[in-house]
Amino acid sequence: MLQKYKKPTLFYPxxxxxxxxxxxxxxxxxxxxxxxxxxxxGATGCLEVTTTKFGESxxxxxxxxxxxxxxxxxxxxxxxxxxxxxxxxxxxxxxxxRYDQRExxxxxxxASLPNVxxxxxxxxxxxxxxxxxxxxxxxxxxxxYVCFDNEGYQNTGAQxxxxxxxxxxxxxxxxGKDSTGDDKMKKNMIAFAVSQGVPYVATSTAAYPKDVEExxxxxxxxxxxxxxxxxxxxxxxxxxETNKTVEVARLAATTGFYPVLEIINGVVTKVLKTPDQKPKxxxxxxxxxxxxxxxxxxxxxxxxxxxxKICDANVEVYGLCPTCEEHEILMQYKL
Amino acid sequence: MKKLxxxxxxxxxxxxxxxxxxxxxxPITPQTHIVEDLAxxxxxxxxxxxxxxxxxxxxxxxxxxxxxxxxVRAYSATTSQGLLLMTEVIYNIAGMNLPVVLTCANRxxxxxxxIWNDQQDAYSVRDAGxxxxxxxxxxxxxxxxxxxFKVAESVGLPVMVNMDGFYLTHTVGEVDIPDQKLVDKFLxxxxxxxxxxxxxxxxxxFGYLATPKEYQDMRMQLDAKIKKAKNQEIKKAMQxxxxxxxxxxxxxxxxxxxxxxxxxxxxxxxxxTTREAVDLLRxxxxxxxxxxxxxxxxxxxxxxxxxxxxxxxxxVLNRAxxxxxxxxxxxxxKKALYGKHKIEIQDEIIGLGGRDIRxxxxxxxx
Numbered sequence: 001m002l003q004k005y006k007k008p009t010l011f012y013p014x015x016x017x018x019x020x021x022x023x024x025x026x027x028x029x030x031x032x033x034x035x036x037x038x039x040x041x042g043a044t045g046c047l048e049v050t051t052t053k054f055g056e057s058x059x060x061x062x063x064x065x066x067x068x069x070x071x072x073x074x075x076x077x078x079x080x081x082x083x084x085x086x087x088x089x090x091x092x093x094x095x096x097x098r099y100d101q102r103e104x105x106x107x108x109x110x111a112s113l114p115n116v117x118x119x120x121x122x123x124x125x126x127x128x129x130x131x132x133x134x135x136x137x138x139x140x141x142x143x144x145y146v147c148f149d150n151e152g153y154q155n156t157g158a159q160x161x162x163x164x165x166x167x168x169x170x171x172x173x174x175x176g177k178d179s180t181g182d183d184k185m186k187k188n189m190i191a192f193a194v195s196q197g198v199p200y201v202a203t204s205t206a207a208y209p210k211d212v213e214e215x216x217x218x219x220x221x222x223x224x225x226x227x228x229x230x231x232x233x234x235x236x237x238x239x240x241e242t243n244k245t246v247e248v249a250r251l252a253a254t255t256g257f258y259p260v261l262e263i264i265n266g267v268v269t270k271v272l273k274t275p276d277q278k279p280k281x282x283x284x285x286x287x288x289x290x291x292x293x294x295x296x297x298x299x300x301x302x303x304x305x306x307x308x309k310i311c312d313a314n315v316e317v318y319g320l321c322p323t324c325e326e327h328e329i330l331m332q333y334k335l
Numbered sequence: 336m337k338k339l340x341x342x343x344x345x346x347x348x349x350x351x352x353x354x355x356x357x358x359x360x361x362p363i364t365p366q367t368h369i370v371e372d373l374a375x376x377x378x379x380x381x382x383x384x385x386x387x388x389x390x391x392x393x394x395x396x397x398x399x400x401x402x403x404x405x406x407v408r409a410y411s412a413t414t415s416q417g418l419l420l421m422t423e424v425i426y427n428i429a430g431m432n433l434p435v436v437l438t439c440a441n442r443x444x445x446x447x448x449x450i451w452n453d454q455q456d457a458y459s460v461r462d463a464g465x466x467x468x469x470x471x472x473x474x475x476x477x478x479x480x481x482x483x484f485k486v487a488e489s490v491g492l493p494v495m496v497n498m499d500g501f502y503l504t505h506t507v508g509e510v511d512i513p514d515q516k517l518v519d520k521f522l523x524x525x526x527x528x529x530x531x532x533x534x535x536x537x538x539x540x541f542g543y544l545a546t547p548k549e550y551q552d553m554r555m556q557l558d559a560k561i562k563k564a565k566n567q568e569i570k571k572a573m574q575x576x577x578x579x580x581x582x583x584x585x586x587x588x589x590x591x592x593x594x595x596x597x598x599x600x601x602x603x604x605x606x607x608t609t610r611e612a613v614d615l616l617r618x619x620x621x622x623x624x625x626x627x628x629x630x631x632x633x634x635x636x637x638x639x640x641x642x643x644x645x646x647x648x649x650x651v652l653n654r655a656x657x658x659x660x661x662x663x664x665x666x667x668x669k670k671a672l673y674g675k676h677k678i679e680i681q682d683e684i685i686g687l688g689g690r691d692i693r694x695x696x697x698x699x700x701x
Binding site: 036037038039041042048049052053054057059060061062063064065066067069070072073074075076077078079080081082083084085087114131132134135138139 | 356357359383384385387388389390391393394395397398399400401402403404405406407409423424427431533534535537538539540541542543544545546549
């Protein structure tokens, strides 16, 4: 079975994610980029459930799942354990203090010490584990935190999370006579991470595996906490065709709705430009059942207009259009 | 070496002697002095452990879970609301067979909010799969911590050492803090089996998903493991402890029990007060004794049956209650004695939320 894969993988086939799953597809790219010298902390969620059934683990690296909300703190504990074990080996560890907030030097890849990486969904990150993630940021722990963002509690049947978007029809924000779906804005975790002095913050989507790989590699060059948030379409939760994962994930970026960014030490250093003919938000929405009610009422159409405004604002703020002038965007107040 | 120390200070010193790799804790009364002293030991460069400050007890418990999963010795301390906030992780640590050690400076739980001593906190997590010791005095608390690391690592399960908040954490007494050499001799360097911790050279998956096909078997294995520990690893460690340190630790602590017709049964520092009550009652010619439990999980059923043979009546001094039934320890004792001896069992709830337990009060119970 394994021989049919030309390249060796650290994410073995046979897990039971849905066909077309954006998360497990991206997770494979992430883990194969990280390589074997990596310890993964997984939060409860689809990725964990589909890959860790007793006796059938898909992971080729050491993997630990504790609870839904505590991955960031478990990762800190692992890092502390490794620091203790490698006291004599790891001069780098003590020299570059995990607790020093102001200096996050770019030290380049370190071969000897394992990468400690959290792989968590948006429910675990935006909502239930938010406090613990904030604690990890504050401590300045040398951990890469990757959030696979599928904009809801998809594992439990597509309930709304703090990451769900305006207008999304979820099982806890259903559309109806008096409802156009979720009436809340998506929580801005990127701005939060930047505000906490996280030296490397980036976004991407499942449509850009090369971009994901580059960002993972780049992130590892930084000491301190790193936060990468990747939009990963959910087939049943979003109500999309199994062959539309990449298309939907691409439209999320090209419409400007989910800007693909890289922010280093509070400065936006790289953005994915929108095409000359920027697709309208409707192009993105119409492929997904979670937004289909918006096309059926005046109130819904008003929501679509608001969503378009979000896209346009992103284009302006981050300079996403091809002709937009490159300009430095300072997201963080510098001391 | 004998020193005059506050209970918390003694615990911090002895924990450091046990050479933990990672300590993580969050401050809460009456546990604070323990973490403060440990942080100071680290700040003064007298420790080799990594001290991780967290934003909650929930995070602190998660940190020691992660640390222990890398194969290093890990420790935390908490109490009351802190322990309850940790609860989800407490169960998780046991389910993952991680040998962490935690001090619980026993305190009442909210509401109403109350920072003083009883043992509702620890008793509330008795089903989680932790080995649970209770100390009768400061010296015993010190000794039980050394024992705890040994037991945790030999069984492969977490151990909680309970010591009454304020009564044992904030009082000053003469304590024998053992030499580092003796502690090293007793504990040795922790060595975990290959494949039982996170290791890039031997990648394993921890915290996996178990289906209805396997789950019950796994839980029953955990139950068998903790039960077996009483007569094997715990007793063995106690024997070895006596050999190395010259002090005796046992599953129960007795006072004038031999000919007693009425016996007080409890856990924790109430032992001292009860002893005075027994002396007074003995002067009046009443055959009274004490059988305090040093171990709540695994429950020492056989020992209880043996020790209470010939007793007419036992008075269970409960420091925790299962609301809607009775004192938790009463139920436990009844279960142990069921079908064994015909003994009258008196259920007493006493000293909740730090209410003073007076000698006369205990005398009047008989």
